[in-house]
Amino acid sequence: xxxxxxxxxxxxxxxxxxxxxxxxxxxxxxxxxxxxxxxxxxxxxxxxxxxxxxxxxxxxxxxxxxxxxxxxxxxxxxxxxxxxxxxxxxxxxxxxxxxxxxxxxxxxxxxxxxxxxxxxxxxxxxxxxxxxxxxxxxxxxxxxxxxxxxxxxxxxxxxxxxxxxxxxxxxxxxxxxxxxxxxxxxxxxxxxxxxxxxxxxxxxxxxxxxxxxxxxxxxxxxxxxxxxxxxxx
Amino acid sequence: xxxxxxxxxxxxxxxxxxxxxxxxxxxxxxxxxxxxxxxxxxxxxxxxxxxxxxxxxxxxxxxxxxxxxxxxxxxxxxxxxxxxxxxxxxxxxxxxxxxxxxxxxxxxxxxxxxxxxxxxxxxxxxxxxxxxxxxxxxxxxxxxxxxxxxxxxxxxxxxxxxxxxxxxxxxxxxxxxxxxxxxxxxxxxxxxxxxxxxxxxxxxxxxxxxxxxxxxxx
Numbered sequence: 292x293x294x295x296x297x298x299x300x301x302x303x304x305x306x307x308x309x310x311x312x313x314x315x316x317x318x319x320x321x322x323x324x325x326x327x328x329x330x331x332x333x334x335x336x337x338x339x340x341x342x343x344x345x346x347x348x349x350x351x352x353x354x355x356x357x358x359x360x361x362x363x364x365x366x367x368x369x370x371x372x373x374x375x376x377x378x379x380x381x382x383x384x385x386x387x388x389x390x391x392x393x394x395x396x397x398x399x400x401x402x403x404x405x406x407x408x409x410x411x412x413x414x415x416x417x418x419x420x421x422x423x424x425x426x427x428x429x430x431x432x433x434x435x436x437x438x439x440x441x442x443x444x445x446x447x448x449x450x451x452x453x454x455x456x457x458x459x460x461x462x463x464x465x466x467x468x469x470x471x472x473x474x475x476x477x478x479x480x481x482x483x484x485x486x487x488x489x490x491x492x493x494x495x496x497x498x499x500x501x502x503x504x505x506x507x508x509x510x511x512x513x514x515x516x517x518x519x520x521x522x523x524x
Numbered sequence: 525x526x527x528x529x530x531x532x533x534x535x536x537x538x539x540x541x542x543x544x545x546x547x548x549x550x551x552x553x554x555x556x557x558x559x560x561x562x563x564x565x566x567x568x569x570x571x572x573x574x575x576x577x578x579x580x581x582x583x584x585x586x587x588x589x590x591x592x593x594x595x596x597x598x599x600x601x602x603x604x605x606x607x608x609x610x611x612x613x614x615x616x617x618x619x620x621x622x623x624x625x626x627x628x629x630x631x632x633x634x635x636x637x638x639x640x641x642x643x644x645x646x647x648x649x650x651x652x653x654x655x656x657x658x659x660x661x662x663x664x665x666x667x668x669x670x671x672x673x674x675x676x677x678x679x680x681x682x683x684x685x686x687x688x689x690x691x692x693x694x695x696x697x698x699x700x701x702x703x704x705x706x707x708x709x710x711x712x713x714x715x716x717x718x719x720x721x722x723x724x725x726x727x728x729x730x731x732x733x734x735x736x737x738x739x740x741x742x
Contacts, residue, residue: 320572320609321595323588346609373648383646391647394571395613395655402610415617415658418689420641421650451589463589463606464573470608498608514588517595524582 297457297507298486302332305480305508309445311338312365316401316443317345317355318472321374321517324465325354326449326482328510333447334358342366344401344441346394346468350374353515362386368441370394374517393421396438398471403440405474405503410439446476449512450499453483454490457504458497466498473499482510525717526698527740532666534559535696535713535740536625539664540566547571547616547656549626550594552666556625567601569621571652573612576604593652616652617659624660626653628667628692630682633729635692635704637665638684650687657688669697669726676728678702678709699723701740708732713740 299305306329309315315333319325330349333341334357343364349356358364359377366388372378381387392400393415403411412435416422426437448469451462459481461469473479481499486509527535533555540546540556542564548554557577560566568577570592577592578599585599592598600606615621628639637657640650657663670676678695695702700723701713708730711723716739724731 321591323572323591323595369649371649371651379646391649393650393654394609394652395617395659398609398613413617413658415655417658418636419654419686421654463587463600464570464591465589466606466608467573468609471610516586516588516597517591518597519586520580520596520598521583521586522580524584 295456295501297501297504298455299506299508302328302508305329305482305506306332306336306445308478309333309336309338312340313338313444314342314344316441316446316472316475317343318448318467318469319354320346320464320467322349322354322515324449324461324467324469325349326447326510327354327512328508329447329480329482330355330357333363334361337361337363339363340365342368344368344443346370346397348372348375348378350517351376359387366390368392368397370397391421398468400438400441401468401471401475404442405471408440410437412437441475443476444478446472446479448473448479448481450481450483452485452487452492453481453504453507454487454492454501455507456489457481457501457507458489458492459483459499459504460492460496461498470499473503478505479503480506480508482508484512485509525715527715530555531742532696532698534742535701536664536666537561539694540564540623544622545569545575545620546623546625547621547660549653551627553625553627554594569612569615570598571612571616571656573607573609574598574600574604575615576601578604613652613655616655619659619661621660623662623664624656625664625666626656628665628677629684630677630679631665631692631695632679632682633704633708634681635690636682637687637692638682639687641685643685653687657691662694663692665692665695667695667697669699669723674726676726678727678729680729699726710734711737713738715740
């Protein structure tokens with residue numbers, strides 16, 4: 292790696308430094324826009340005791356779900372975890388802890404974490420189990436709860452294209468949580484479909500500026516579809 | 525007669541105004557997209573980051589990178605925009621989405637809603653529901669008026685853990701359309717052939733019936 296060139300050539304290099312008990316923030320919504328190869332590398336490394344922050348936890352045998360197979364995740368922070376039988380089993384047996392977080396609050400926790408804002412007030416969750424034990428303050432006549440933001444030791448991100456400097460663009464709704472995740476990792480690793488040269492992506496169309504990105508790797512993706520629904524032509 | 529799921533969705537769609545931005549939850553709310561009245565245009569927001577959700581794709585159009593909040597394959601309509609989850613919930617939390625339609629287990633006369641958690645059963649998560657009920661200007665809840673044992677879901681006080689407080693204005697059930705204000709359910713319309721008496725019987729919370737209550741028109 293020289294200068295701003297962030298491209299690495301192996302998954303080992305991409306995830307080097309990940310250790311037991313670290314916090315990993317992962318982009319993706321369901322199975323859409325997930326860094327498949329980086330998840331595979333975490334599985335291969337066998338690190339355990341992880342706290343994983345992601346909207347969902349994959350499905351049995353795919354996505355983040357594979358990290359449950361060897362009990363690598365100790366705590367999951369997510370908004371919805373309903374697609375995964377192994378998750379359910381480990382949750383009920385107490386091997387896995389889950390912190391359910393409203394989806395918008397989760398996105399904002401990552402955004403704020405990456406933006407250097409340690410906490411924020413939101414009306415979301417006030418008066419519900421999510422608000423229990425949290426500081427309440429009234430703004431404009433309405434109660435809000437104080438939500439701490441989130442940063443991670445690692446952020447794993449899936450982008451469509453990145454240039455060598457780490458400037459990224461996302462494709463369609465595979466964007467989702469990825470731009471926020473990218474800002475919130477001490478080490479942010481982006482797995483992409485295509486690596487291009489600096490200048491190939493017009494500067495004003497870049498979604499994630501390279502300053503947030505530490506490593507870029509070209510991956511190959513299965514892009515499994517969770518619910519295929521069609522209409523007749 | 526009690527309305528079918530499709531009829532509830534049809535009645536919901538009559539509430540849509542031309543030029544509205546609308547978020548539809550999973551289930552009956554999603555069906556409402558099929559009944560948008562002629563001559564009006566609405567734009568559907570999907571909270572995973574799509575404003576201007578189009579129909580499901582044809583087999584040829586399927587794209588794994590193009591899904592809705594229900595994780596189904598979908599298309600974007602002309603004039604759509606795609607953005608991050610933070611941007612999506614800025615729209616929702618910031619009050620820019622005009623109408624949210626979602627299902628519920630219970631609603632009470634103070635506008636509280638319970639829709640995500642039944643103690644003792646496995647909790648899968650609230651997804652975006654808490655953000656949506658905290659942020660939308662108008663929230664329509666669709667549900668059956670009573671559960672399958674005949675117990676009312678329109679209560680004086682929710683018994684289940686809440687999704688949001690003091691946020692629901694309108695409910696469309698299989699029996700009636702009601703508005704919540706002044707800590708009471710106000711009966712606005714009846715399903716065709718359903719009597720005020722039956723609605724009273726199946727509404728556990730405070731129900732206000734003002735004069736003749738018209739039947740829904742389809």
